[in-house]
Amino acid sequence: MKIDDAQMAKLADAARIGLGPDAGALARDLEQIAAYASVITGDDSTRSPAQSSDAQNLSAPLRPDVVTNAPNAEALLAGAPDVKGTYIRVPRTVEE
């Protein structure tokens, strides 16, 4: 299958990834991957059972519903690229 420039632009927009000069090479890679993966997309009703509602009857032990990592604004802000006080700073989102 072919992924043209318009489709690539649509994917890049949905994925929020600026492509630039990579676009062509990535499109070829995606075509190759899609061609390989399409083995399961064939229209074969005998291989398409109704989706089951539950994958496994698991009995994994659950932990108590207790928050174990308490909010720590200082630690969280320490990882942010740009802060102002207790805010994370980003470019203006609403145009004037």
Add this chain to the structure above:
Amino acid sequence: MNIHHLTALELGSLIKAKQLSAPEVARAFLDASAADNATLNAYTEILEESAMAAATAVQKRLDAGESLSPLAGVPMALKDNICSTEGTTTAASKMLGGYRSPFDAAAVEKLKAAGAVIIGKTNMDEFAMGSSTEKSYYGPTRNPWGKNRVPGGSSGGSAAAVAAGLAPYALGTDTGGSVRQPCGFCNLTGVKPTYGSVSRHGLISYASSLDQIGPMARDAADCAAILSILASLAVDTPHPPTDAPRPPLKIAMPTNHYDLPGLAPAVRAQVLKTADTLRSLGAEIVETTIPLLECTVPTYLIIACAEASSNMARYDGVKYGYRALETPTINDVFCKTRAEGFGAEAKRRILFGTFVLLSENYDTWYRKAVQTREMIKAAYDEALKACDLILTPVSPTPAYEIGANIEDPLEMYLGDIYTASANLAGLPAAAAPCGFDGDGMPIGMQLIGRPYSESLILDTLASYQEATDFHKKRPPSPDSMERGAAK
């Protein structure tokens, strides 16, 4: 006694008996790691200060008579997508360069409580997306068995560190084979536990319905000891064979798995010999066919990439991690950051995941993959009704040369053909050494079991490892790593 050749349990036993001290052991492994990391690039970060502090603290607890796990004081390496408050957690990506986690992953908390000493964070394919540890922002890791070979991936740094004697054991993560395949490439034993049995809290997500943290160590006994700490269920330490009759084990070999054109003859031969050894230990080997093998990797790719495209959306340059410069608008922050912060493979998988989730593609691709996953799971459940374990190779070939598949992503993905099914089906699976090829490169075999049968898998591997010595072989010393040579 070369402590770098000891298993984790052997070291723990010596520390408990006060024949060695935890700080002494930590020092030895830190020094080895620092000396050899320039060649192997197994670590993204060696945690000298915190490791020595932890070792000293554990020794105090031991000296005070506190009862700790058999692994107390034993150093370990941690794959760099598992959050730790020591050092950075980068997932080997520019996107998380320098990121310091404010919390420990649940697995790390449990190991620390048991007295583990984390000596470093290990290299990996970026965000666990890869099978060779060539896709790291920090450069490729080299296989201690052959410096021109890959160690496997994505937990290649962990595998290289343990194989080279730089750490007695390590944690890796496995989404499509990323613990098992590097173990196969580096002559180690490793486990992908039953999905859900080890907490993913603090594991940087790649594909949430497939990811699992697992141990990578020298033998089955070590893996069992590590799992007994990590897992939310009891995993018995394997028992060596006794004269008492053991219940006969039925081990299935799916013939269609052994007829793959891409399966290297040496791999096929060694896994068939493994079956002979297991038969001599009392197991009944039966032939079976597990259908849909040709659908395993396509199904895994579609589901993993779809989930990754969602999980990776959080890396937007806003709250943490890398942010591109010269971003006048918020859209520039997102798009330029993600263009610059992700490597090529991560972008490839995010875009493919986005593709299969587009509204016009959802039914044809993603829904069909989910249905096929159910069928693959049903096929394995059916097979495991008639047997106790399934025996397959870990990967079609031994470790290949660095750069061999870098330009061909599809060739890389095909390497997951034997391992991805256990992730899709949520089943436990373990890899262990079963021989070497003509170049002296390790070959691994895989055992898959029913949900929560880790004890049976590891017990079987322990019996196998009592009867063989492949797992005891060591790679050539670092200054002579021209080609693999079993010792």
